[in-house]
Amino acid sequence: MTRRWTALLAVAFLLAGCGSSATEADDGASEKPTPAPSVSIDPADLKPGNQPATPEALAAIALQHARVVPEEFDGGDDYFEQDEVGTVLMWGDDRSLEVKAGAVDDDLLSTWCREGMSGCVEVKTEAGTTTVGWDLASDGTPGQVMASYQAGGEERRAAYLGEKITADPRKLDLEVSVGDLVALVTDPRLGTKTTAKMTKAQVSGFPSEGANGDNEVALTAGAIAAELLETKAYADIDSFAKADVSTYGKGAIGVVGTRPDGSTITAIHAPNLPAAQRKCPKALTCSKGDTDGYDGWTEGSAETVRCHPAEGDQRAFCAVVRQEAPAPFPGDDLDPVLTGLEGALETLWPTVSAESARRGESLVG
The missing domain is CATH 3.40.1000 (Protein Transport Mog1p; Chain A)
Incomplete structure (x- = not known):
């Protein structure tokens, strides 16, 4: 029962389903949930912590960067290794945002890029260099956008699925943008350790136990x-x-x-x-x-x-x-x-x- 990043990617596509979800341009009548209001992050809070991170803490951090309204959360052993922490936010027409932190191994996003993703770039930020990769929509699958950042001996990764990726995602008006993903994975609070404040964060609708690996x-x-x-x-x-x-x-x-x-x-x-x-x-x-x-x-x-x-x-x-x-x-x-x-x-x-x-x-x- 060894689950590496490859397993996470495969399950993610299953999560997204076979049918593609239409963008607003594809279906103007499509209803979207009202985006969450912008969250102002106090710069003083943007520092690493020393408390064991929980899936709910990672969800709270994700929601400070991605203006989405999750309708369901998933995760746990079906997605993540025992030495990883992560969760999956799901909403709308099969859209999902996966976020996780864990030990660096050979299955990095840079490896996926070399093995044939549709596109891959290095994005430089004040925190360091983030790898961004994407797969274009094809054969009924919507494609995906992923961001990976290494810090403190860990890899932090986020993956957005469900919205059609028809070109370089940096040029698309996506519900979760490349900038959102980069800001999320380079947030110093995102890791297997986080701040005490984030471990106390409560996310509306987040299950208290079970599927997300907590409790x-x-x-x-x-x-x-x-x-x-x-x-x-x-x-x-x-x-x-x-x-x-x-x-x-x-x-x-x-x-x-x-x-x-x-x-x-x-x-x-x-x-x-x-x-x-x-x-x-x-x-x-x-x-x-x-x-x-x-x-x-x-x-x-x-x-x-x-x-x-x-x-x-x-x-x-x-x-x-x-x-x-x-x-x-x-x-x-x-x-x-x-x-x-x-x-x-x-x-x-x-x-x-x-x-x-x-x-x-x-x-x-």
Whole structure:
């Protein structure tokens, strides 16, 4: 489950949808939300902070530069890595503004420029040089405009999607202009750390927990159960019990879920899984090698193991999911079984929304 900037870009296009959104010139009758009033930023506030940034803080900073009225917010693990902070503001006809900060890696906007974006320029500001890249509208996609700035060992990026990009965006009258994006990514308060004032900012309509990654808590056995019930493959589990994790290393937690047909699903988060258990057992036929884990199966039993290295503030951990059936899998078809196991791995990351933890309290004794 490694999500880099490429994943963010792909999800962004899905967010924008297949249909293009008409600009005012394309459809004069199109209704637009009333822009937010201009926000005056006190120059004294434009300084780096030392408090952990939250998605809501980044949304508040974005709204001081982009005069839009968000109707919805999104983000969290679907978009951002564990060592990143960010959020997505959405409004109107599939328009969105994504903003994030995280460690500098090889997947920089300058790389995208070299790999074939429609246009790319360097914009010099008092803060430093910002890379601006764009893709033109084509084949039903509206195009996008992105800005990237590096400071303090981090990359800060913003991406605007949904409005048709028909030419160099610096020459277009866009709802979120290139100047807005550059000012946003070079704002010294934008980063994985921000000012105490911005951490207290409240954005109208911003969810208090869940999708935006805020109010995250440590994973619990109950949360694993709650998240398993949200997966398509295991929504029919009718009872849970804590798993025996005595052989999975210090700090392991997990559950065993029983389905109506008598089959069981075991899901275990193991931050210190012994090396021997990261390799395919002799009793199973396996694929995917033995370095970061494996997929293994035999008659009536299948399991998946994945191990993730430490990254940013996230510690290393392994995830183990096993399905055992009282009889051979129907038609010996492993594809749906392994697909289900793969989906269950998503429930075993080190943190989870507080809501999932609460829902899980009554599921596991």
